[in-house]
Amino acid sequence: MAPAVISWPAAASADIYRYEDPEGTLHFTDAPTDKRFKIFMRDIKKDRKLRTVFKLPGYARNPAEFEPIIAAYAKEYGVDSSLIKAVIHAESGYNPNAVSRKGAQGLMQLMPKTAQGLKVNNSLDPSDNIRGGVRYLRFLLDTFKGNESLALAAYNSGMGSVAKYGGIPPYQETQDYVAKVLSYRNNYR
Structure with a gap:
């Protein structure tokens, strides 16, 4: 199986959610419609604003x-x-x-x-x-x-x-x- 390559346009700004189905296929969305989707990547702009307002530590990127x-x-x-x-x-x-x-x-x-x-x-x-x-x-x-x-x-x-x-x-x-x-x-x- 070939590895998935995911890229987002630079102007895009949204939280990204991820779900791995029982067959091991990864699904990504910015608009989850199922509770099995979990946060994968936070919107950087929104994340910075939340950290400033609520004094939260940053999310791991690496x-x-x-x-x-x-x-x-x-x-x-x-x-x-x-x-x-x-x-x-x-x-x-x-x-x-x-x-x-x-x-x-x-x-x-x-x-x-x-x-x-x-x-x-x-x-x-x-x-x-x-x-x-x-x-x-x-x-x-x-x-x-x-x-x-x-x-x-x-x-x-x-x-x-x-x-x-x-x-x-x-x-x-x-x-x-x-x-x-x-x-x-x-x-x-």
């Missing part, structure tokens, strides 16, 4: 800016940096300001209660969020004796679900999540 943070915590907690990048990619698309409908926040989409337990003071701070997320991944990997698939399933649907089913839960979202993260991890290697 995943490489998080490389030093990822490398440091990968080393500290002994977690493969490719796996960390894959989780960040799947969870937030490298948007440090991402907040899910369920309340998960930041690059690694930590739920407030989980973040609190990991001593994450600010889930929207990239370093704090990645530290907490990697620490949680390390815990899950240890809990599931290094089994990345089970650790990822627990990251997505909770340890209780994995324990209840004795493996990856039969939830389509969780099964898709594990496959997607492992695929991304292989691409980051």
